[in-house]
Amino acid sequence: MAKILVMTDLHITEAGTSIIGLDPALRLSETLAHAVKHHSDASRLILTGDLTHHGTPPEYDRLKDTLQDLPWPVSLLIGNHDNRAAFRQAFPNVPTDADGFIQTTIDLPDTRLILLDTVDETPDVPHAGILCPDRLAWLQTALAESPNPCLIFMHHHAFDTGFAGMDRINLANANEVRTLL
Known part of the structure; x- marks a missing residue:
């Protein structure tokens, strides 16, 4: 099986700004340098959402700069802190x-990776996600067409984590997603 690197909740900010006194882009750069040094044999890097903190074009530009010259293909997913339109403008070639x-x-030779967009632009619970009927149908087809086992990647989770704050903002239709899976 291929080695896949997964990172989430990057919360990249504009240059000169920080979150709790830390620069997310600098921390990502340090993490990527470590990954390159110790895991250059990975097949892919998957970033599973909350790529930016506010979903602004300067934040996506900073992320794009940080992701330059990596030894693996990078797959990007969005989360509740991201903005789909701004993301698409910055990364027009993302499928x-x-x-x-x-x-x-x-x-991959022995596995299908399924990357899902769980962003709900008008959530009933702030920051929660959803897989609307169209996305659920797409997932069902992706699963059905795969000759191999599947690994699913998404920002919002469909299973309880035990962390109340996280579980409050999971998938609004988590039961439906779990039933499909």
């Missing part, structure tokens, strides 16, 4: 489905 959601499949 989308027929409905414009930022999701795709990647077939």
Whole structure:
């Protein structure tokens, strides 16, 4: 099985700004340098959302600069802190489905990677996610068409984590997603 590196909740900010006194882009650069040194044999890096803190073009530009010259392909997913339109402007070549959601499949020799867009632009619970009927249908097809086992990547989770704050902002239709899976 291929080695996949996964990182989440980068929360990249504009240059000169920080979160709790830390510069997320600097921390990402340090993490990537460590990954290159110790895991250059990985097949892919998957970043699973909250790529930026406010979803602004300068934040996406800073992320793009930070991701230059890596030894692996990078797959990007968005989260509740991201802005789909600004993301698409900064990363126009990231695959989308027929409905414009930022999701795709990647077939490795023995595994299918399924990357899902769980962003809910008008959530009932702030920051929660969803897989709307169109995305659920897309997922069902991606699963059904795969000749191999599948690994699913998404920002919002469909299972309780035990962390109340995280579980409050999971997928609004988590039960439906779990039933499909």
